[in-house]
Amino acid sequence: MRMYRLFRAERTSVTLALGIVLALAGIAPVFASEEDSTGAVYVLTNQTANAVLVYARAANGTLHFSSSIPTGGAGTGTGADPLGSQGSLVLGEWGHLLFAANAGSNDVSVFAVKDSATELKLLDRVSSGGTMPVSIGVHGGLVYVLNAGGTPNIQGFYVEPSTGHLVHLVGSERSLPGGAGSSPAEVAFAPDGDTLVVTEKTTNKIDTWRVNDKGYAEDGMVADSSGATPFGFDFGRGGVVVVSEAGPGAVSSYEVEDEEPLELLTASLSDTQKADCWVVVTRGRFAFTTNTGSGSISSYQIVRDGYLTLRNPVAANTGKGTAPVDMALSADGRFLYAREATQGVVDGFRVGRDGSLTLVTSAKGVPAGAQGVAAR
Numbered sequence: 419m420r421m422y423r424l425f426r427a428e429r430t431s432v433t434l435a436l437g438i439v440l441a442l443a444g445i446a447p448v449f450a451s452e453e454d455s456t457g458a459v460y461v462l463t464n465q466t467a468n469a470v471l472v473y474a475r476a477a478n479g480t481l482h483f484s485s486s487i488p489t490g491g492a493g494t495g496t497g498a499d500p501l502g503s504q505g506s507l508v509l510g511e512w513g514h515l516l517f518a519a520n521a522g523s524n525d526v527s528v529f530a531v532k533d534s535a536t537e538l539k540l541l542d543r544v545s546s547g548g549t550m551p552v553s554i555g556v557h558g559g560l561v562y563v564l565n566a567g568g569t570p571n572i573q574g575f576y577v578e579p580s581t582g583h584l585v586h587l588v589g590s591e592r593s594l595p596g597g598a599g600s601s602p603a604e605v606a607f608a609p610d611g612d613t614l615v616v617t618e619k620t621t622n623k624i625d626t627w628r629v630n631d632k633g634y635a636e637d638g639m640v641a642d643s644s645g646a647t648p649f650g651f652d653f654g655r656g657g658v659v660v661v662s663e664a665g666p667g668a669v670s671s672y673e674v675e676d677e678e679p680l681e682l683l684t685a686s687l688s689d690t691q692k693a694d695c696w697v698v699v700t701r702g703r704f705a706f707t708t709n710t711g712s713g714s715i716s717s718y719q720i721v722r723d724g725y726l727t728l729r730n731p732v733a734a735n736t737g738k739g740t741a742p743v744d745m746a747l748s749a750d751g752r753f754l755y756a757r758e759a760t761q762g763v764v765d766g767f768r769v770g771r772d773g774s775l776t777l778v779t780s781a782k783g784v785p786a787g788a789q790g791v792a793a794r
Contacts, residue, residue, distance in 0.1 A: 458474055458475050458793070460472055460509075461473070462789055462790030464501065464788050464789045467492065468489040469486045473764065475793070479753040480778060491522070492520055495787040501550075502552070504604040505554055507790030508556055510577075513749055515529065515582065521551055526584065528541045528577075535794050544586070547591055548567070548573055548591075549568040550566045552564055553605045555606040559579070563605070566602050574633055575590075594625060595623065600618040600619075601621075602617060609657075613627070619648065639678075643661065646663060652697050652698050654705070658674070660697055661697070664693050667691050667709065667712075669705060671720070671724050684724075689718075693709060694707045694710075695709075696744055698747050704769075715754075716728070716731050717730045752769055754766070764791065
């Protein structure tokens with residue numbers, strides 16, 4: 419069990435462990451400051467031969483295509499929203515590991531991210547422990563994968579420090595309360611790593627588990643979503659989770675507590691748009707949601723104690739029929755990147771101090787059927 423203790427280690431210990439992985443991969447870890455605002459944006463193609471598209475990000479937020487790196491696995495490659503999920507491509511803490519879901523081959527790929535951010539090295543590919551992995555949650559050296567097919571479940575892994583390989587956490591599988599009809603959308607850890615959250619779209623439920631010191635999810639609880647079709651979510655300060663609701667076109671917020679069900683803070687708050695699906699939070703101050711049915715991005719302000727107010731129903735207008743879907747924020751929080759599902763592009767917006775969005779780039783080359791965006 420000594421490996422499992424890595425999950426609860428102090429930040430310094432975990433950083434050193436990941437540093438070992440990168441050193442073995444021939445990568446020198448670099449921790450970027452806000453002044454060093456260059457980086458990269460990654461898009462999962464989700465094609466039959468799955469790959470990660472890498473776009474170099476300049477200091478002004480503009481993107482330039484760099485490379486396409488195979489995951490070694492297979493995607494599904496169909497539809498504007500083929501996985502119906504958020505988090506199919508995610509960066510680990512401090513941006514030095516990238517995790518990709520291969521929904522067509524039922525496995526997960528792990529990449530080391532080199533100091534330039536545009537160079538990836540495939541470290542491992544392992545079975546997801548289920549069918550059709552659609553979302554990945556990471557906290558330190560602990561990883562949970564959400565499998566949406568068959569009998570939906572979550573499956574735990576830990577990152578082996580000497581190799582960067584994913585090792586199955588034996589006995590960690592947990593079936594979702596909603597069963598085969600739950601159509602789950604996302605799995606993610608609360609910022610402190612003590613709680614694991616999953617949204618179920620068709621049952622209108624939000625599941626939570628307490629994560630123990632050995633990395634196991636236990637004491638599962640179920641809460642009713644404030645509105646229909648809870649989809650993507652992200653976390654604000656003080657244990658607050660902000661959830662998009664595709665049914666009413668709204669967003670809600672909840673307080674996350676280790677041993678209690680979610681406590682509703684803000685009930686469904688409409689932005690007057692259609693099909694709110696993906697949501698990201700900027701350092702606890704603003705939340706953005708893509709409105710796939712309206713071709714827009716809405717902004718909310720997170721005010722005292724995690725309550726929400728609608729700031730701008732159309733903070734950005736991508737255009738009718740563009741179907742904006744996946745989103746990701748740069749590590750410094752200055753730029754927001756959103757994929758237009760029907761146009762094959764990734765739009766980049768500068769995030770103003772007041773939560774405004776200004777278009778700065780539109781990068782082409784994303785294939786139809788792609789799913790998953792991450793940014794560093």
